[in-house]
Every structure is written in structure tokens, then in C-alpha cells.
Amino acid sequence: MRIEVGRGGLLTTVQDLGRPGHAWLGVGRGGVADAYSARVANLLVGNREDAALLEITLSGPALHFPAAARIALCGADIEATANDEALPGWRPVELPAGSTLSLGRCRRGARAYLAIAGGVVVPRVLGSAATDLRGGLGGLAGRALRKGDALETGAPSRSVPARHAPSIAAWSINPSPDIDFHASTVAGLLPGADACAPRDVLSRHAWQVDAGSDRQGLRLTGPAIALSAPCRRPSEPVMPGTIQCPPDGQPIILLADAQTVGGYPRIGHVAQADLPRLAQLRPGETLCFHDIDAEEAVALQRAQQARLARIELAIQARLAR
Amino acid sequence: MEALGERAWLLRLGEGIDAGCNRRVHALARHIREQAPAWLEDLIPAYASLAVVLRIDAVEARTQARDWLVACVESPQPPDEAIAEPVEVPVLYGGDAGPDLPAMAEALGLSVEGIIQRHANGDYLVAMLGFAPGFPYLLGLDPALAMPRLDSPRTSVPAGSVGIGGHQTGVYPRAGAGGWRLLGRTPLQLFDARREQPALLQPGDRVRFAPVDAGRFAELARSPGGIDAD
Numbered sequence: 001m002r003i004e005v006g007r008g009g010l011l012t013t014v015q016d017l018g019r020p021g022h023a024w025l026g027v028g029r030g031g032v033a034d035a036y037s038a039r040v041a042n043l044l045v046g047n048r049e050d051a052a053l054l055e056i057t058l059s060g061p062a063l064h065f066p067a068a069a070r071i072a073l074c075g076a077d078i079e080a081t082a083n084d085e086a087l088p089g090w091r092p093v094e095l096p097a098g099s100t101l102s103l104g105r106c107r108r109g110a111r112a113y114l115a116i117a118g119g120v121v122v123p124r125v126l127g128s129a130a131t132d133l134r135g136g137l138g139g140l141a142g143r144a145l146r147k148g149d150a151l152e153t154g155a156p157s158r159s160v161p162a163r164h165a166p167s168i169a170a171w172s173i174n175p176s177p178d179i180d181f182h183a184s185t186v187a188g189l190l191p192g193a194d195a196c197a198p199r200d201v202l203s204r205h206a207w208q209v210d211a212g213s214d215r216q217g218l219r220l221t222g223p224a225i226a227l228s229a230p231c232r233r234p235s236e237p238v239m240p241g242t243i244q245c246p247p248d249g250q251p252i253i254l255l256a257d258a259q260t261v262g263g264y265p266r267i268g269h270v271a272q273a274d275l276p277r278l279a280q281l282r283p284g285e286t287l288c289f290h291d292i293d294a295e296e297a298v299a300l301q302r303a304q305q306a307r308l309a310r311i312e313l314a315i316q317a318r319l320a321r
Numbered sequence: 322m323e324a325l326g327e328r329a330w331l332l333r334l335g336e337g338i339d340a341g342c343n344r345r346v347h348a349l350a351r352h353i354r355e356q357a358p359a360w361l362e363d364l365i366p367a368y369a370s371l372a373v374v375l376r377i378d379a380v381e382a383r384t385q386a387r388d389w390l391v392a393c394v395e396s397p398q399p400p401d402e403a404i405a406e407p408v409e410v411p412v413l414y415g416g417d418a419g420p421d422l423p424a425m426a427e428a429l430g431l432s433v434e435g436i437i438q439r440h441a442n443g444d445y446l447v448a449m450l451g452f453a454p455g456f457p458y459l460l461g462l463d464p465a466l467a468m469p470r471l472d473s474p475r476t477s478v479p480a481g482s483v484g485i486g487g488h489q490t491g492v493y494p495r496a497g498a499g500g501w502r503l504l505g506r507t508p509l510q511l512f513d514a515r516r517e518q519p520a521l522l523q524p525g526d527r528v529r530f531a532p533v534d535a536g537r538f539a540e541l542a543r544s545p546g547g548i549d550a551d
Contacts, residue, residue: 237365237372269326
């Protein structure tokens with residue numbers, strides 16, 4: 001199917017789970033900022049969890065479907081209508097041929113994921129469909145969607161019946177506790193190479209998300225952070241989750257589009273299991289930290305994987321009916 | 322060894338920036354890649370350090386991975402063989418291609434021609450690719466040419482721009498923001514993901530810059546592998 005893009009939205013990109021293995025070329029892993037929501041969206045339409053889908057930022061696109069399609073919206077709670085019918089998230093929806101899916105603003109959360117049965121098909125670059133905006137590669141010519149683009153999709157794993165109106169599944173996935181917009185956001189904090197003074201400045205204060213945040217980094221504002229010792233180091237590897245402290249003392253948590261190396265002091269790292277929720281923070285929202293150790297971070301990761309595995313089984317049971 | 326969170330280990334093989342240490346980094350990276358442990362997702366070699374990233378579904382193996390990496394570091398790897406022939410990178414120096422040359426000449430007390438000569442006479446080593454796909458960090462800049470980054474980075478640096486940032490020199494593979502002082506521009510496309518070998522310059526390569534005139538620049542830019550080729 002060839003989906004026409006009537007409106008690109010604020011920043012809509014083709015993403016998958018990223019392109020690991022090329023950091024030595026200066027190419028970061030990239031991929032979806034919230035891998036939890038993206039995986040669930042793909043599973044809901046019968047795709048492999050690493051299929052290419054759309055990541056929608058704050059305000060969404062308008063898409064015209066010439067043929068019937070099965071879709072799912074996960075992540076941010078986004079205004080969505082097809083043929084004037086409101087579409088809820090976290091469940092499969094079947095659209096009739098000729099539908100226009102109009103995605104508005106995100107009411108809660110910052111990034112919504114639209115999975116389409118069969119997946120979005122773009123040429124794979126270094127093994128991945130993910131759009132690397134800074135590298136200008138992957139996805140649709142390395143850039144965000146815009147009006148007039150066309151998106152090819154693959155063959156769905158199960159055929160989509162012809163209908164006259166959208167068919168919305170009566171059941172849905174509850175993404176709590178991994179994505180819960182009613183709970184305050186607290187990220188697990190692991191120590192970095194460079195200590196702050198006072199040592200607990202990160203976990204002692206609440207931090208505001210700055211409007212300059214993007215897929216590369218979540219910029220935080222709060223009391224200016226001082227280092228306990230001066231730091232002059234050559235550029236060293238960094239990871240999504242690394243907390244950098246530039247000279248202005250305002251921390252940056254690197255997200256999916258993290259550069260491969262950086263020279264700023266590393267004052268901590270957030271637990272990998274908390275990255276999906278961090279990717280959903282909007283400018284002006286608040287983030288707190290609590291200290292954990294690596295074993296606790298591994299346990300959080302394992303528990304999240306187990307929840308995803310249970311969700312996958314539940315979805316498969318539903319779809320098999 | 323330092324934990325980069327629960328998913329990666331940072332191995333530090335030295336403190337400073339020197340070619341010998343950098344060769345050990347790349348030799349160790351090659352050794353680990355060849356051993357291909359099941360938990361390995363990615364390797365990030367830098368000047369004097371190497372990050373080893375675990376697969377997200379294998380973070381449980383983090384302490385086992387650390388012990389294995391310690392053993393790797395303790396059994397020295399034969400350094401990668403030095404490449405005898407340097408890669409020649411043509412550069413159009415000065416003019417619109419090198420807008421910072423006059424100010425550099427004034428600040429460094431050198432003539433513009435003197436800066437070009439010193440830069441083009443250098444024998445450089447690609448210490449790592451980072452910051453952006455295919456961006457080479459080069460060792461071997463004449464210390465007389467070291468200049469701090471611009472106070473305020475340019476919002477748009479043309480693809481192929483050759484710059485100096487502190488004691489480093491490098492080439493911007495792609496247009497974008499950047500704070501290095503610009504001396505010139507190469508007509509070669511440094512990174513193209515469609516090529517079998519996407520990066521023109523590889524870590525461990527030796528590099529020399531060869532001054533070219535505007536005519537030769539335009540010719541090379543239109544040739545296959547040039548910045549204007551397609």
C-alpha cells in the first residue's frame with residue numbers, strides 16, 4: 001500500500017529499534033526514543049516488534065490510506081480521528097479503504113507511535129530503517145515526513161477485512177507502570193565518572209524539562225551543578241542515558257539520537273528501563289532522580305522485558321481469536 | 322574500568338591523546354569484535370578509551386562481561402599494522418572555503434600561506450570517527466596551529482569543510498552546525514552509507530591534505546565520490 005502524507009506534523013520520522021554495530025563509524029544506534037511503546041504498537045498489529053513505524057512528536061500528521069489497514073497508536077495520548085471517528089490508543093484499529101487518519105496534538109506525553117500492519121517499508125541503511133536526522137540517513141532520505149510524501153507498507157501478517165467504518169478493538173493494553181502519565185516521573189540514577197558538589201544535587205532537586213530538548217538529549221533546568229573536581233578529558237564514549245554536564249551546569253540526559261562520543265563531564269546515567277518514560281516528557285514537566293545501583297537497574301530492565309513478553313502473549317491470544 | 326550505566330563498560334587504556342595508545346584501543350576493539358561474545362551489541366572506540374555495549378536482553382551478563390574484558394585488556398593484542406601509504410585528501414584552502422584563515426593568521430602571528438603550508442605538511446592519524454557519521458578526529462596537528470573553537474558555533478558549515486578545534490583537525494562530512502575554525506574544503510564525500518565502505522577515512526588510517534585550486538576542486542566534486550556527484 002502507498003500511504004499519502006497530507007500533513008507531516010511537527011516532527012514525524014520513520015523509526016525502528018535502531019542500527020547498533022556502527023558506532024566505530026560515528027553512527028549512533030538511534031531508533032525509537034520510546035522503545036516500549038513502539039514495540040507494543042507493532043505487536044498490536046501483528047508485526048515483528050522491530051518493524052519500521054512512525055514516531056510522532058507533539059503534533060501529528062494526516063495520512064490517507066488507499067486500502068484497508070490495521071493500525072495501532074501507542075506512547076503519547078494523541079488526538080486521533082479517522083473519517084470523523086475518534087480513535088483510542090493501545091489497541092488494534094481497522095480502517096476502511098479510503099480513510100484519512102488525522103493525528104492532532106499529544107494530550108499527554110511527547111511521542112506517539114503509529115504502527116501499520118505490514119510495517120513501513122523504506123530502504124535499509126546500515127541494516128536499519130531508522131531515520132538519523134543528524135547523519136541525514138535512513139527513513140525517508142534521512143529527514144522528517146512532509147506533505148506530499150508517500151509511505152510504502154509491506155504485506156500484513158493477517159489480511160484486513162473490508163469495512164465501511166473504523167473497527168476499534170474493545171480491549172486494550174494497559175502500559176502502566178512503564179508508561180503512566182498520571183504518576184510523577186522518577187528516573188533511576190547510576191553514578192557517572194564525575195562527581196557533583198554536593199554529591200546528591202541531582203537526586204535532591206526536581207528538574208524542569210527545557211524546550212530545547214530533542215531526540216538527542218533531554219535538557220534539564222534547575223540549580224546550576226558544580227563538579228567536585230575540575231574535569232578536562234578528551235572526547236570519550238557516551239550512551240543513551242548518559243547525563244552530561246556542560247559548563248552552564250544544566251544537565252542533559254542523552255536520548256536515542258545520542259552522539260557516539262562527547263567531551264562534557266558525565267555526572268551520571270539513568271537506568272535503561274526508564275528511557276521510554278523520559279522520552280515522553282514534555283517541555284515544562286518535572287523529573288526527579290533516585291539513586292539505584294547497577295543490580296537494581298538490571299532488575300528493572302528484566303522486569304520490563306518480562307512485562308513486554310506477557311503483553312506479547314496476551315496480544316497473540318487476542319489476535320488468534 | 323568505568324560503568325556507563327548498567328549496559329556498557331568503558332575501558333580506559335591511557336589518559337592523554339597519543340598515537341600509540343590509540344592504536345592499542347583499535348587493536349583491542351578488533352580483538353573483541355573477532356571474539357564476538359554473545360552479549361556484545363556495539364563497540365565505541367575513542368582516543369584512549371573503548372566502550373563495550375551489551376545487548377539490552379543480555380544486561381544480566383554485565384559482571385561476566387566485565388571479567389572477560391579485564392582478561393582481554395591484560396593479554397596484550399598485537400597492534401594493528403600501520404598503513405604505509407597515507408590517504409590523500411584534496412583541499413581547497415582559503416576564500417569562501419576557509420573563512421577563518423585571515424582571523425587565524427592574525428591570532429597566530431602567521432601568514433595565511435604559512436598556515437596552509439603547515440596544515441598541508443602534517444602527517445595525520447585518524448584516531449576515531451565520532452560526533453557525526455564519518456567525522457574523523459585527526460591526531461598530528463602542528464601545535465602552532467592550535468586554536469580554540471569559535472565562541473559561538475556556526476549554524477551551517479558546508480559539507481567537506483576542514484577545520485581546527487583546539488589541538489585537533491578534522492573534516493565535516495555533512496553540512497550542519499559546528500564550532501571549529503574553517504581553513505578549507507575537500508571535494509570528497511567522506512561518508513556515504515550506500516558505499517560498501519561508508520567512511521572514506523577509517524580509524525588507524527594515515528591522512529595527508531593536498532592543496533588544490535578551484536578548478537580541480539570543481540572537477541573532483543563532480544566525479545564519482547565527490548560532494549556534488551549526485
